[in-house]
Amino acid sequence: MDLTVVAYVIYLLISVALTIWVARTLSRNGRVFLADVLHGNEKLADAVNHLLVVGFYLVNLGFVTLYLKNSDTVADARGLFDALSVKVGVVLLVLGVMHLGNVYVLNRIRRRGLMDREQTPPVPPQGWTAPGTGPWTAPTAKA
Template sequence: MNTIAYAIYLAITYLITVKVGWRFYRNGRVFILGLLEQNHTLADAINNILLVGYYLVNLGYATVMISTWDTIHNWTEMLVSITAMTGQILLSLGILHCFNMLVIYIISKRNHSIQPLKL
């Protein structure tokens, strides 16, 4: 029964992670371009690195979480386990996103507060 639960959980987690990651990748480019003063090459490189890191962290975390599961004996326990673990992944995605947005906000405030010297 655990094998079925693992397969369902990993499929759900994979779909959510890839869908959210692609959305961050596509829409986050605008923020990175703003921080890097429209340097498209550097922004794209950083955006690609962030996407790969995002995938590795979330899919790795999802895989490690499987080791914390108890033995599943019936369909109800399987449903409870899958929803609890999926909820933990979603919560971690939300926290990671809020942290990243905070970092972007802090960097953008710091960049806008620094005024060049006029001679």
Template sequence: MDILLTTYAGYLVLSCLATWWVGRTLRKHGPRLVESGEQEDRKVYVDAFTHLLIVGFYLINFGVISLALRYGNNVRDVQTAVELLSTKVGLVLLVLGVMHFIIIASLAKSRNTDKYDPPRRRAWGEEPTR
């Protein structure tokens, strides 16, 4: 088998496994971050919100994996194949890390918005309450 084809296969397997692992972790632990335990209806919201985040996560990461497959140097030997594989998997891991923190921030923000009432806009001429 051609060494470039082997490199591509390794890249796809490692990148897809990493994406699946991070998505599974978010699915497992994301609801705990959002749940407040106060309302029974909250569970439906939490599951739907987490599922939507994970779908977006998969779409973005599989898109990056597909686009990165095209870019890179020519593979001449095993050393350049390993270097190419390392660069491509490193790019995917960086994107996974960024996406992970964006999703965690999104989950944390959704949790915090329920705890505080938004400031109420005063009507014209209304005195501020203290």
């Protein structure tokens, strides 16, 4: 068997396994974060989490597939490791950038939600008092 084909198979196995592992880890650990971002709405957090995982798979597996082709033929074991190290390294960098992008966007959404919560008073106003009628007003001088 040609070593280039062996490099392709090993690259696909490693890249797909890494993508699945990262997606599952992000899904499992990101659920709590999403629930906080979405103000405790568990059903919405699960739905958004699932959509993020599907998008993560599509983008990363699409990239892995597009990046599969190797311009050079692999002649020996050293060439096999050289090709694999570059390809798997790039896939890891793309996975990391995707993860940081997701965390950045979700953190921005979370911050906006926290700012909205801080601007809303904990108790709605109870009424309106006209100026000068409260117990804190100074008594007026009698002539």
